[in-house]
Amino acid sequence: MPELYLALLDRILTPVLLLLAVVFLLAxxxxxxxxxIAGLVVATAFLMQILARGDSFVRKLIGIYLQPAMGVGLxxxxxxxxxxxxxxxxxxxxxxxxxxLGSFELEFGSPTTFDIGxxxxxxxxxxxxxxxxxxxxxxxxx
Amino acid sequence: MNINANWLAAPVVIPLLFAASSLLAATRxxxxxxxxxxxxxxxxxxxxxxVALLLLYTTTIQDQRMVLYAGLWQAPFGITLVADALSAIxxxxxAVLMVTIVLYAIGTLDQREGLNFHPLLLFLxxxxxxxFLAGDLFNLYVFFEVLLMASFVLLSLGGRxxxxxxxxxxxxxxxxxxxxxxxxxxxxxxxxxxxxxAHLAVRMEAAPLxxxxxxxxxxxxxxxSKAGLFPLFFWLPASYHTPHPAVTxxxxxxLTKVGIYALFRVFTLLFPxxxxxxxxxxxxxxxxxMLAGVFGAMAVNTIRRVLSFHxxxxxxxxxxxxxxxxxxxxxxIGFGLAAGIFYIMHHMIVKTALLMAGGAAELTxxxxxxxEGYLGGLVKRFPLLAAxxxxxxxxxxxxxxxxxxxSKLGLLQAALDSQHWxxxxxxxxxxxxxxxxxxxxxxxxxxxxQHEDVLPPPRRPIYGFTLAPIIILxxxxxxxxxxSDTFIRWSQTAADQLIDRAGYIExxxxxxxxxxxxxxx
Numbered sequence: 001m002p003e004l005y006l007a008l009l010d011r012i013l014t015p016v017l018l019l020l021a022v023v024f025l026l027a028x029x030x031x032x033x034x035x036x037i038a039g040l041v042v043a044t045a046f047l048m049q050i051l052a053r054g055d056s057f058v059r060k061l062i063g064i065y066l067q068p069a070m071g072v073g074l075x076x077x078x079x080x081x082x083x084x085x086x087x088x089x090x091x092x093x094x095x096x097x098x099x100x101l102g103s104f105e106l107e108f109g110s111p112t113t114f115d116i117g118x119x120x121x122x123x124x125x126x127x128x129x130x131x132x133x134x135x136x137x138x139x140x141x142x
Numbered sequence: 143m144n145i146n147a148n149w150l151a152a153p154v155v156i157p158l159l160f161a162a163s164s165l166l167a168a169t170r171x172x173x174x175x176x177x178x179x180x181x182x183x184x185x186x187x188x189x190x191x192x193v194a195l196l197l198l199y200t201t202t203i204q205d206q207r208m209v210l211y212a213g214l215w216q217a218p219f220g221i222t223l224v225a226d227a228l229s230a231i232x233x234x235x236x237a238v239l240m241v242t243i244v245l246y247a248i249g250t251l252d253q254r255e256g257l258n259f260h261p262l263l264l265f266l267x268x269x270x271x272x273x274f275l276a277g278d279l280f281n282l283y284v285f286f287e288v289l290l291m292a293s294f295v296l297l298s299l300g301g302r303x304x305x306x307x308x309x310x311x312x313x314x315x316x317x318x319x320x321x322x323x324x325x326x327x328x329x330x331x332x333x334x335x336x337x338x339x340a341h342l343a344v345r346m347e348a349a350p351l352x353x354x355x356x357x358x359x360x361x362x363x364x365x366x367s368k369a370g371l372f373p374l375f376f377w378l379p380a381s382y383h384t385p386h387p388a389v390t391x392x393x394x395x396x397l398t399k400v401g402i403y404a405l406f407r408v409f410t411l412l413f414p415x416x417x418x419x420x421x422x423x424x425x426x427x428x429x430x431x432m433l434a435g436v437f438g439a440m441a442v443n444t445i446r447r448v449l450s451f452h453x454x455x456x457x458x459x460x461x462x463x464x465x466x467x468x469x470x471x472x473x474x475i476g477f478g479l480a481a482g483i484f485y486i487m488h489h490m491i492v493k494t495a496l497l498m499a500g501g502a503a504e505l506t507x508x509x510x511x512x513x514e515g516y517l518g519g520l521v522k523r524f525p526l527l528a529a530x531x532x533x534x535x536x537x538x539x540x541x542x543x544x545x546x547x548x549s550k551l552g553l554l555q556a557a558l559d560s561q562h563w564x565x566x567x568x569x570x571x572x573x574x575x576x577x578x579x580x581x582x583x584x585x586x587x588x589x590x591x592q593h594e595d596v597l598p599p600p601r602r603p604i605y606g607f608t609l610a611p612i613i614i615l616x617x618x619x620x621x622x623x624x625x626s627d628t629f630i631r632w633s634q635t636a637a638d639q640l641i642d643r644a645g646y647i648e649x650x651x652x653x654x655x656x657x658x659x660x661x662x663x
Contacts, residue, residue, distance in 0.1 A: 071165030078159055081151075084213065091151040092213035092221070 039122025073120025218338030249607030369401030387501020395494030481552030
């Protein structure tokens with residue numbers, strides 16, 4: 001059974017880390033942050049879970065989604081790179097869409113979706129890596 | 143015909159797209175998922191072949207260069223993809239090998255080994271294609287890493303005892319080479335302020351000689367180790383015989399040649415003067431590589447080990463072409479380079495065919511031992527397999543009318559023309575020794591008789607899917623020998639484009655606004 005302080009820390013830190021990841025993901029591109037960093041932060045949140053609740057809990061929770069998540073992430077990143085080709089553009093050219101919400105204007109572009117793809121790949125990959133590392137050795141006492 | 147530059151991204155995008163899609167079908171180990179992955183890989187490799195042929199047509203036959211600035215960032219700021227005739231030839235050969243290896247895998251892989259084999263193969267293809275297209279040193283490094291990681295997992299797929307051992311040596315030594323490469327890239331960026339190859343070609347001319355020697359030497363070590371050159375080849379025979387035969391076949395045909403491609407690209411573009419000054423060094427390495435490979439092949443005793451050592455000896459011939467690049471008397475300058483490129487074309491096709499045939503024999507008999515009585519009798523049991531092995535082996539040894547004869551003849555001509563008697567003699571000697579080694583493989587492995595008390599009779603039949611790709615490759619090799627004028631013309635175009643540095647720089651057209659870091663410190 002994990003230590004009490006780990007369980008407590010997990011309750012506090014996991015939501016903070018996940019929120020931080022969203023902030024990093026959206027702040028990226030022009031400011032510090034981006035998909036890669038956000039992905040690492042999410043993996044850290046899962047690491048907290050592994051420490052606090054054990055690796056088998058996390059594996060049961062998200063194990064089967066990890067490899068498909070990498071695939072989906074790669075596809076999203078690739079497709080956003082390919083959107084540049086439309087309109088006589090070039091591979092990887094940024095495409096920006098504007099969304100008007102009354103007085104508030106939201107800019108959303110293919111670099112952002114690319115970052116989301118990278119985010120999925122990195123978070124899924126690092127999490128699966130951490131899960132493999134935390135698998136107890138065969139025959140070891142739990 | 144002018145095709146859109148965006149096509150240059152396709153050799154990287156297609157494998158990645160299909161590899162990502164087949165990751166979605168990798169949640170459970172079962173036959174259906176493996177079939178989905180396999181079909182996706184087959185579609186991807188055929189599409190990739192189509193794109194490669196399109197690029198071959200545009201660059202080689204129409205004698206053009208193609209440049210893609212990803213995201214419209216001008217060189218040297220963004221990622222630049224460049225294809226010239228050499229890149230397109232390498233892409234096409236890779237694409238042909240990929241199609242055949244997917245077919246071969248259908249015939250030879252079992253279910254446990256098959257899971258995730260195909261996505262990994264596609265990641266490998268992406269890395270190799272990217273390395274052939276990269277227009278700057280850093281992306282070359284990145285794609286080298288992509289293919290290294292994919293190949294490491296492929297090496298240890300299946301998890302037989304010897305595999306982890308061989309795979310570990312492979313990955314450690316290759317990572318060392320990569321570290322040297324990355325360090326060099328750092329040195330280059332710190333001193334010349336750019337990594338774009340065309341931009342470097344401009345700035346390297348003005349750089350002091352010491353810097354040029356350091357960078358060229360370190361790159362020679364890094365690429366030479368990846369290509370399996372003397373004395374850095376020892377990782378190759380330690381690892382290539384351990385994985386599944388399908389993996390050995392694609393590695394033997396493909397991986398060392400990426401290092402050779404990088405040597406051809408970097409030395410002709412960045413260091414044309416050193417190509418002349420270092421000619422004794424390059425030819426010496428070439429000769430020693432040939433000899434070390436062929437002598438190594440005589441000392442080992444399983445089919446795939448023998449064939450792995452022959453990869454090394456033949457990489458020597460390619461470097462011999464590079465060493466002869468800047469000399470010529472009667473023949474035009476660049477003929478040696480063209481002969482080297484033709485040798486690469488011949489070698490990639492024939493080596494893969496041989497490794498496939500040898501691997502099929504090993505799989506069927508359960509062993510690749512060449513000692514008396516273990517193998518043998520394959521001529522009677524599998525006459526078709528023996529026939530294709532025979533043709534491929536004699537093409538490797540350089541018997542006419544195969545592609546091996548034409549390519550070795552070209553190199554010999556270039557060596558004699560520029561009066562390099564020594565390397566000409568070594569190449570002839572190694573040719574004769576290769577023939578001997580092939581005869582030994584034939585006698586011990588295929589002809590003769592198997593002693594039933596040593597080994598049980600064959601374990602499983604050889605399927606049509608195993609034989610078909612070998613036959614395709616052998617036919618291509620014979621075609622390259624018989625219609626050699628076309629292929630020599632293509633290699634000549636590629637060599638001319640490599641020597642025409644100004645054309646490459648003009649095609650990429652790097653803007654020169656960042657000043658190089660001063661050399662004072």
